[in-house]
Amino acid sequence: SQQGEEDPQALSIQEGENATMNCSYKTSINNLQWYRQNSGRGLVHLILIRSNEREKHSGRLRVTLDTSKKSSSLLITASRAADTASYFCATGLLGTDKLIFGTGTRLQVFP
Amino acid sequence: NAGVTQTPKFQVLKTGQSMTLQCAQDMNHNSMYWYRQDPGMGLRLIYYSASEGTTDKGEVPNGYNVSRLNKREFSLRLESAAPSQTSVYFCASSTRGSSYNSPLHFGNGTRLTVT
Numbered sequence: 001s002q003q004g005e006e007d008p009q010a011l012s013i014q015e016g017e018n019a020t021m022n023c024s025y026k027t028s029i030n031n032l033q034w035y036r037q038n039s040g041r042g043l044v045h046l047i048l049i050r051s052n053e054r055e056k057h058s059g060r061l062r063v064t065l066d067t068s069k070k071s072s073s074l075l076i077t078a079s080r081a082a083d084t085a086s087y088f089c090a091t092g093l094l095g096t097d098k099l100i101f102g103t104g105t106r107l108q109v110f111p
Numbered sequence: 112n113a114g115v116t117q118t119p120k121f122q123v124l125k126t127g128q129s130m131t132l133q134c135a136q137d138m139n140h141n142s143m144y145w146y147r148q149d150p151g152m153g154l155r156l157i158y159y160s161a162s163e164g165t166t167d168k169g170e171v172p173n174g175y176n177v178s179r180l181n182k183r184e185f186s187l188r189l190e191s192a193a194p195s196q197t198s199v200y201f202c203a204s205s206t207r208g209s210s211y212n213s214p215l216h217f218g219n220g221t222r223l224t225v226t
Contacts, residue, residue: 097208
């Protein structure tokens with residue numbers, strides 16, 4: 001099974017609402033990263049949180065990391081139709097340069 | 112500034128044929144990665160190269176070989192293609208490896224179908 005698993009698999013909300021996605025992982029990490037993928041395109045890096053950090057913000061994005069529970073969440077505030085995409089967490093495995101991706105959350109934001 | 116360039120964009124192979132997927136980056140990055148993406152599976156790491164001259168196996172290396180030709184280029188070879196290798200393949204690069212907290216920059220992918 002995969003290192004990272006995301007929940008929910010799919011999420012539909014209205015513009016202006018907040019979207020929360022969760023990621024759980026199995027082994028110790030250097031960092032956890034979130035990426036976005038628009039249909040048919042490559043992934044784009046959103047935010048990176050190091051293993052010794054608990055919370056990080058970037059614009060409308062807020063990421064939390066709980067290493068004791070091996071979990072992270074991504075909050076997108078005041079969502080827009082343009083936020084419609086798939087979102088993936090990725091974990092940098094401790095002691096290696098491997099970056100392992102989760103299964104992703106498909107977010108649909110209705111205007 | 113092109114970033115990460117993958118060629119070809121699309122390819123159809125017959126079972127048993129071989130081919131090489133090309134990837135080049137112009138950002139002077141040290142680390143490069145190959146992933147495959149299948150529906151419902153997210154991205155799975157095939158091989159990566161933390162620096163020029165080194166390559167390491169990822170989660171799903173069987174059936175693939177890689178060459179880090181120079182700092183810019185990292186190719187992925189399928190010696191004898193199988194239908195299970197039908198997928199979208201992504202190349203990515205980063206300033207340094209993941210252990211240095213470097214984010215990845217992705218290419219736009221190669222869609223491969225093996226019949």
